[in-house]
Amino acid sequence: MPRRAARGRGSTVADVHELAAAMPGAELNDGSADNPIYSVRGKSFVFFRNPRPDAVDPETGERYTDVICIWTETLEDKQALVEDPANPFFTTPHFDGYRAVLVRASRLGELDRDELAEVIA
Numbered sequence: 001m002p003r004r005a006a007r008g009r010g011s012t013v014a015d016v017h018e019l020a021a022a023m024p025g026a027e028l029n030d031g032s033a034d035n036p037i038y039s040v041r042g043k044s045f046v047f048f049r050n051p052r053p054d055a056v057d058p059e060t061g062e063r064y065t066d067v068i069c070i071w072t073e074t075l076e077d078k079q080a081l082v083e084d085p086a087n088p089f090f091t092t093p094h095f096d097g098y099r100a101v102l103v104r105a106s107r108l109g110e111l112d113r114d115e116l117a118e119v120i121a
Contacts, residue, residue, distance in 0.1 A: 010109030011116040019120045020046040045071045054092040066105035075099055
């Protein structure tokens with residue numbers, strides 16, 4: 001799980017693409033709205049979500065347009081990430097029971113590249 005230590009530069013969407021593409025056997029496909037989906041042997045592990053009613057701004061009710069879904073190794077890993085207030089990761093009821101965390105692209109800068117790589121790996 002990411003730990004706060006001496007911080008390097010914040011992560012970017014380009015880092016998500018580079019790290020996901022570097023995974024062994026990774027393939028990049030387009031989703032239904034041309035959103036990037038990274039998968040290995042047909043199973044997605046990182047994908048850029050379309051705006052959905054389950055991920056909205058709590059103040060305005062507007063759907064987030066920059067949500068990235070990253071699959072974790074275990075449900076325990078997911079819980080540790082979403083329960084740590086120092087992390088930008090969150091989940092929604094749509095992902096209850098699934099090993100996936102969500103993060104907004106606009107908050108990737110709160111993680112350095114090593115922290116992001118640990119989650120994507």
